[in-house]
Amino acid sequence: xxxxxxxxxxxxxxxxxxxxxxxxxxxxxxxxxxxxxxxxxxxxxxxxxxxxxxxxxxxxxxxxxxxxxxxxxxxxxxxxxxxxxxxxxxxxxxxxxxxxxxxxxxx
Numbered sequence: 001x002x003x004x005x006x007x008x009x010x011x012x013x014x015x016x017x018x019x020x021x022x023x024x025x026x027x028x029x030x031x032x033x034x035x036x037x038x039x040x041x042x043x044x045x046x047x048x049x050x051x052x053x054x055x056x057x058x059x060x061x062x063x064x065x066x067x068x069x070x071x072x073x074x075x076x077x078x079x080x081x082x083x084x085x086x087x088x089x090x091x092x093x094x095x096x097x098x099x100x101x102x103x104x105x106x107x
Contacts, residue, residue, distance in 0.1 A: 008033060018048050024055045031058040038064060047079035054082065 006026050011033045014022050023030045034049050034056075050068065053061035068080040 006030075015045075015049075020048065020052055020055075023052050027056050028058050031056060031060050035061065035064050038068070046076050047082070050079040051082055 006029055011023070011026060011030050014026070014030070015033060015037050023034070031053065034053055037045055037049050046068065050065060053065060065080050068076055071077060071080075
């Protein structure tokens with residue numbers, strides 16, 4: 001099966017149009033641009049990006065999800081938790097397990 005190669009511009013366009021299903025199909029190449037979108041601090045994009053990262057299941061997104069789970073803004077934490085749930089379903093949950101264990105040890 002031939003794999004389609006997407007340019008960074010194509011991926012960014014799909015992020016701008018919130019083409020969630022297409023980004024999940026693109027998979028790993030979409031992770032870095034999705035994380036960069038979060039760094040722009042657009043709260044309106046957080047829910048979309050977190051859910052997409054979670055459904056892609058690439059381990060590079062876990063640190064970002066954990067970082068956003070710690071933020072004080074309720075809607076950001078909710079979106080991050082939803083993305084984290086997708087990671088658990090995809091089997092990429094080890095970083096979350098370690099983070100949870102550390103948080104339990106400090107409380």
